[in-house]
Amino acid sequence: MRPVLVFLALALAFSLVAAAQTPDLSGVWVVSGSPDIAGTPAYKPEALKILQQNRANLKEKDPATYCLPNGVVRVTNLPYKIVQTPKLVVILSEGNTHSFRRLFVDGRAHNLEVEPESWTGDSIAKWEGDALVVDTIGLNDRTWLDSSGKPHSEELHIVERYRRASATRLEVQYTLDDPKAFTKPFTFTRTFTLQPNREIQERFCTDQNHLAGKQ
Amino acid sequence: MQRSYRNLVLTAAAAATVLLLAGGQGSAQEATKQKQIVPPGAAPPKPLGPRGPSGPVPRTSDGKPDFSGLWNSQRNLPGQEEPAMLPWAAALTKERTANYSADDPEARCIPGGVPRAFPYHHQIVQTSKLMLVLFEGNIHTFRQIFLDRTEHPKNVGPLWYGDSIAKWEGDTLVVDSVGFNDQFWFDMAGHPHSTELHVIERYHRRDFGNLEIEVTVIDPKTYSKPWVMKREATLETEIEMTEYVCNENNSDALHLVGK
Numbered sequence: 001m002r003p004v005l006v007f008l009a010l011a012l013a014f015s016l017v018a019a020a021q022t023p024d025l026s027g028v029w030v031v032s033g034s035p036d037i038a039g040t041p042a043y044k045p046e047a048l049k050i051l052q053q054n055r056a057n058l059k060e061k062d063p064a065t066y067c068l069p070n071g072v073v074r075v076t077n078l079p080y081k082i083v084q085t086p087k088l089v090v091i092l093s094e095g096n097t098h099s100f101r102r103l104f105v106d107g108r109a110h111n112l113e114v115e116p117e118s119w120t121g122d123s124i125a126k127w128e129g130d131a132l133v134v135d136t137i138g139l140n141d142r143t144w145l146d147s148s149g150k151p152h153s154e155e156l157h158i159v160e161r162y163r164r165a166s167a168t169r170l171e172v173q174y175t176l177d178d179p180k181a182f183t184k185p186f187t188f189t190r191t192f193t194l195q196p197n198r199e200i201q202e203r204f205c206t207d208q209n210h211l212a213g214k215q
Numbered sequence: 216m217q218r219s220y221r222n223l224v225l226t227a228a229a230a231a232t233v234l235l236l237a238g239g240q241g242s243a244q245e246a247t248k249q250k251q252i253v254p255p256g257a258a259p260p261k262p263l264g265p266r267g268p269s270g271p272v273p274r275t276s277d278g279k280p281d282f283s284g285l286w287n288s289q290r291n292l293p294g295q296e297e298p299a300m301l302p303w304a305a306a307l308t309k310e311r312t313a314n315y316s317a318d319d320p321e322a323r324c325i326p327g328g329v330p331r332a333f334p335y336h337h338q339i340v341q342t343s344k345l346m347l348v349l350f351e352g353n354i355h356t357f358r359q360i361f362l363d364r365t366e367h368p369k370n371v372g373p374l375w376y377g378d379s380i381a382k383w384e385g386d387t388l389v390v391d392s393v394g395f396n397d398q399f400w401f402d403m404a405g406h407p408h409s410t411e412l413h414v415i416e417r418y419h420r421r422d423f424g425n426l427e428i429e430v431t432v433i434d435p436k437t438y439s440k441p442w443v444m445k446r447e448a449t450l451e452t453e454i455e456m457t458e459y460v461c462n463e464n465n466s467d468a469l470h471l472v473g474k
Contacts, residue, residue, distance in 0.1 A: 067324070067462045069355075083340060083347055085283070090340055090347060092357055097462075099355050102338075111455070118458040200359070202374045204326055206462075 023130050023164050026084045028199065029192035032169075035075045036146040041176065041186035047151055054149030061149065063142055067205035069119035070096045071143030072136055072158055073174065080192070081200045089125060089132065094200045103134050112138040117154055119143060132162040145176070153180035168194040256312035256404030263290055267424025267449030272386070275343065280386050280420045282339045282346065285456055286448040289332040289428055298432070298442040304407050311405025317473035319400055324461035326375035327353045328399030329392055329414050330430045332446060336456045346381060346388065352459040360390050367393050373410055375399060390416040401432070409436035424450040 043051060054061045064070060070093075078095030087106040093099055103125040110122050115138065122138040136158040144150055161173040170192040177185040264287075273281040300308065311318060321327050327350075335352035344363040350356055360379040371378045372394030379392040392414045400406065413433040420426050425447060432442040 069460060083342065083345060085340060085342060088340060090349065090357075092347075092359075097355070097460075098357075100349055100357050102349070114455065115457055119460060120458060202376060204354075204356070204375065206324055 021130070022086075022127060023132075024084060025082045025089065025132060025162055025164055025170065027170075028079045028081045028195040029170050030079050030195055030198075031075050031077055032191045032193050035077050036148055037073075037150065037188055039186070039188060040150065041145070041152075041178070041181070042183040044181055044183055047153070047181035050151040051149055054144070054151060058149060062147070063144065064096060064147070064205075067097060069099060069143065071119050071139065072101065072121060072123075072160075073145045073152075073176065074143060074147065075190070078203070079195055079198055079200055092200055094203050096205060098202070098204050103132070105132070110135075110137055117141075121158070128161075130163055134158075134160040134162065136160070151181065152176070152178050155180040165191070168196075170194070252315075254312045254315045256308075256316045256402065258403075259293075263292065263447060264449070267422075267426075268452060270423030272420045272422060275341070277343065279383060280388070281341055282388070282418060282420055282426065283341045285336055285338045285451045285454075286426055287336060287451055288334045289337075289446040289448045291332065292445045292447060295444060298406060299439040300406075301437055301439060304437045307407050308405050311400070314473040316403045316405060319403060319405065320398060321353045321400065321403075324354055326356065326399065328375050328395065328401075329358070329377055329379075330416065330432065330444070331399065331401055335459065336451060337448075338456055346390075349456070351456045352461065354461045355459050362388075367391075372396065377412075377414065384417075386419065388418040390414075390418065392416070407437060408432070408434045411436050424452075426450070 040051075059065055070076065076093070076095035078093070080094070081092040083090040083092065087104070089103040089105060091101040091103070093101075099120075101120050101123060103123045105125045105127070107126075108124055110124060112122055115122070117138060117140040119140060119142070121136040123134050123136040125132050125134040127133075137156075139152070139154060139156050139158075141152065141154045141156075143152070145152060156176060156178040159175040159177075163171045163173075165171045172190045172192065173187070174190070175185055175187045176182070267287075273283070275281045316322075321331070321333075327333060331353075333350070333353050335350065337351065338349040340347040340349065342362075344361070346360040346362060348358040348360065350358070358376045358379065360381050362381050364380055365382065367378045367380060373396035374394050375396060375398070377392040378394040379390055381388050381390040383389075393412070395408070395410060395412045395414075397408060397410050397412075401408065411434055415431040415433070417429040417431075418426065419428075426449070428446040428448065430444040430446060432438065432444070
């Protein structure tokens, strides 16, 4: 066989294997254990002050009280559904604002031109081995890292590594870098458990519940 | 990102009303002016914009049309028949429209339901099992249309977006939805419905950039015969959908001035 054909055959074989090996993260998932983060980032004094203020007036300060989005890092103990396509992964949330995140796996770069800051930021993703690595910037400073009031600034940069550790277990490693609020990057890991017989239920948050009926 | 398209429609009405109240009271001149304000729900549909890009219909690996993409708002085609409303529905719609749509739940960040069309983008994400609709607004939420089941669950609802299942009829995806609550309006005019609402949507991607949607509303408690609406949406290839968060600094409700 001529070298060029060998090369083409190998390239084809390799790409077929690579395509076949793209892990499937699809499914309905619930966080294992507490949705809150066990540790606390190394806060700079000003951010620490905000944390203390939040803790002193937890309900009043909590964006979720006003049906505002939880953002990227904070999760609830209600199910999340991952819908995976080759170029786009969508995460649907049953709880909080019953909204979604879009993770672009199409090779694009970050683009903050239209929305420099938003609640869920700008998320681009790529596969590294069996992990989907999601890079997020362009966040506002209004969300909390969890329900205990942990703040962050608009400089927060999030890297999430999604890995399906087993058929029923999804592991997400978080690296949070926020030079304005933290003295050093903060890392932690969460796991989610597959809910084979569960579907996302319709659950809306509205701060005018008298208008939304009992849903 | 927080935006208020309703303000475009309502600010004129609200501002005019405020000006009238601020000026003298009860003169014949004011009465004439007030009559000139057109309630937003009574405005005729805007003409369709330019067509979407041409080209072949994208298809999935199993040969079905792929509706995936970012679509502009669904717009009603002009010149369509009026719905045949039962007397209670006609009276309620008239009252809501005449009241400048001030009670429209949509403006209070309440889910818009089905088949309400919004002047926002919606993104369709299609897999072999699911057609997912991601809404930019009225609220930044989603609707799941299941392609992998053929029956609605028993005792479903009452839900804002109902339970939606779909099947293929040639190249047309026929979406069947039931299990709705009766809390949302079909449009700014305030067309109502009951919990017996049954909606059939027929999605047909005419070419690369143009999507046709025929909506049939069946609700014998509200309409004396099925109400068919023909709509179109165009593909958006140049821009991205924004993160519209209705509950963020929502100022619409303050601007809603009724009679």
